Amino acid sequence: MINIVLHEPEIPYNTGNIGRTCVITGTRLHLIRPYGFFLNDKMIKRAGLDYWPKLDLHEHDSTEEFYKFVEKSEGKHRIFYATTKGKHRYTDVEYHDGDYIMFGRESAGIPEEILAEHPEDCIRIPMMPEERSLNLSNSAAIILYEALRQLDFPELETEGELHRLTYKK
Secondary structure: OOOEEEEOOOOOHHHHHHHHHHHHHHHHEEEEOOOOOOOOOOOHHHHHHHHHHOOOEEEEOOHHHHHHHHHHOOOOOOOOEEOOHHHHEEHHHHOOOOEEEEEEOOOEOOOOOHHHHOHHEEEEEOOOOOOOOOOOOHHHHHHHHHHHHHOOOOOOOOOOOOOOOOOOO
């Protein structure tokens, strides 16, 4: 299972969208406090629709508490830091079951104090040089689906059927 981590999320709509993406993909969501909203916020529920109660959610009171949680987890787990300041493309990483992908605040990203400690684990989505960043929920979906693609979409349904008709042969 891949883990998505939101470091001090600010915008409830993005968090709700990411939560919905996590439910759809069987991904665990970790939220590191403080938040810029309350988890019972109607905007989270609106963005997450009826998926929010199904979410595998872990809350952490601080970055330090999150790191302790990861250390105590079974197996070897890596943390990747999604940032516009990264030197490596998100597609250059070989993802493994149990990896964590951390995203920062919409307004400031992951604190540079954290990034400076993990330069080889900082990944980025290529974009035009004069632009700031993609929407947080879009970024999370892009990187998460690359990780899942590499793992051959474990436990995910990879084929669909029409509801009323059948595909022509």
